Amino acid sequence: MNCLSIYIFQTLCTTSAAGIYACERAEAVSTSRRALRGSKIPESEFKTLPNGLKYYDLKVGGGAEAVKGSRVAIHYVAKWKGITFMTSRQGLGVGGGTPYGFDVGQSERGNVLKGLDLGVQGMRVGGQRLLIVPPELAYGSKGVQEIPPNATIELDVELLAIKQSPFGSPVKLVEG
Template identity: 45%
Template sequence: MNRPLPLLSLCLLLSLSSACGSDSGDPTKVTYAAALGVDLTAMNRGESGLYTLDQEVGTGAEATNGRLLEVHYSGWLPDGTLFDTSRRTGRTAFSFTLGQGRVIQGWDEGLVGMRVGGKRRLILPSELGYGSTGSGAIPPDSVLVFDVELLSAR
């Protein structure tokens, strides 16, 4: 007797379990485009798996929870694909209140402590970005690379 259904079920179960255990959203497990210049060994790693690097330390007001921040940013996928930037012609800086969950978790965590005038690189594991659902041009389980410049904190 032919039993294709149980075999198909087993294959489906194995593929789902390997997808759930996927480490594609781990910044240490992806390959970065050379043009991004990512060097995780030169960055600070937080307990959540967020990597940060101050490319320029600012001297102005500090970004703390509850402050209204205004930033310029660019975001890339590890393969070098630019998925969004506030620096496009005609766009203004992006504003949000830090620590209120109005942005992805990696930003609420990664921008704390920046000072106005500073520039910081963030490498987010997928769970601090858009997780297993993705968003628009961002595929599910994507590590994200951001360069953020803090323009104001009030």
């Protein structure tokens, strides 16, 4: 169990006088501050794309829009069945981790999860979006590590920055 999971466990559980934990089922979609407050967005509120990807904009950003060819920097939290299995938010420093960068529209090369790539398109810098990613756009029929085959995953994505040259071709975003 990682530190974040322990924190969430401690937040959701109370100890009785007999030393027994009484826990409530977590209703949060992600491990962001919003989730720790216990809010849950009903799946019926999400927009569904023809490819099965569902998204909900928690916050619409006011900056540039992520389009194919953009080099984006994001923070993300990836969950399966409510358990965080990957995040860019863990780490040292005030910002809590190193942002993840990738070129939008390059998921065919296998550098980024297809559902994440498609889910970031159309976001604006400063925005935060929840994604429900079907297996075909996630890890498919093979799964990966602790994620079983045909698993639907959830992503909480925050678009931090976009870097693009004046001619429309992507430029390297220096992270750290």
